[in-house]
Amino acid sequence: MSENTIKRHMYEDIKDELLLTREEIAERVREMGRQITEDFRGKDLTVICILKGAVVFFVDLIREIDLPITMDFMAISSYGSATKSSGVVRILKDLDKPINGKHVLIVEDIVDSGMTLSFLKENLISRGAASLHIATLLDKPERRRVPLKADYFGFTIPDEFVVGYGLDYDEKYRNLPDIGVLRPEVYEK
Numbered sequence: 001m002s003e004n005t006i007k008r009h010m011y012e013d014i015k016d017e018l019l020l021t022r023e024e025i026a027e028r029v030r031e032m033g034r035q036i037t038e039d040f041r042g043k044d045l046t047v048i049c050i051l052k053g054a055v056v057f058f059v060d061l062i063r064e065i066d067l068p069i070t071m072d073f074m075a076i077s078s079y080g081s082a083t084k085s086s087g088v089v090r091i092l093k094d095l096d097k098p099i100n101g102k103h104v105l106i107v108e109d110i111v112d113s114g115m116t117l118s119f120l121k122e123n124l125i126s127r128g129a130a131s132l133h134i135a136t137l138l139d140k141p142e143r144r145r146v147p148l149k150a151d152y153f154g155f156t157i158p159d160e161f162v163v164g165y166g167l168d169y170d171e172k173y174r175n176l177p178d179i180g181v182l183r184p185e186v187y188e189k
Helices: 003-011 022-040 055-062 115-125
Strands: 014-020 045-051 069-077 090-093 103-111 131-139 152-156 179-182
Touching (some): 022 055, 022 103, 022 152, 069 115, 103 115
Parallel strands (some): 103 131, 131 152
Antiparallel strands (some): 014 179
16 A cells, blocks of 8 residues: 555544645744744753654644754643543653753643643753753643643644644544544544
């Protein structure tokens, strides 16, 4: 089966039309990269990717940041294979290097309830970061359960279950280059 056939099948699981196209995403990521470059010029910046969902966004974003940066990775779990956060946050993979005295930018795919990032923000501040900021591609404010605002965000989206550009359902659909709303019959089986 060809790659185009596989992707066509994945797109069949998308409800209606695409929420965000790859072109819209690329333009917004460029804008975010320029803003981050200006805001952190002259600072020791560590950019932390939250695995796995943010990887695609992270890679594209750091290529748009025109500064010497260090990067690190964390894996956090609050969903499992569910479509809504459980509220219980677990660190599955911690940072490899200390962040004390560094300016930290957390890169996340989506801010939903805000509980995971709120936990993570408190955790990293307690480790002595000079400052802590959040960049997210998607913001879903309707689902927020704690007061949390991203410093940099790409798009505000409705309260729908979205996949593509790193976002998944049960580890699938991450490789879609666009973002779409997943048909409920796919995850309500």
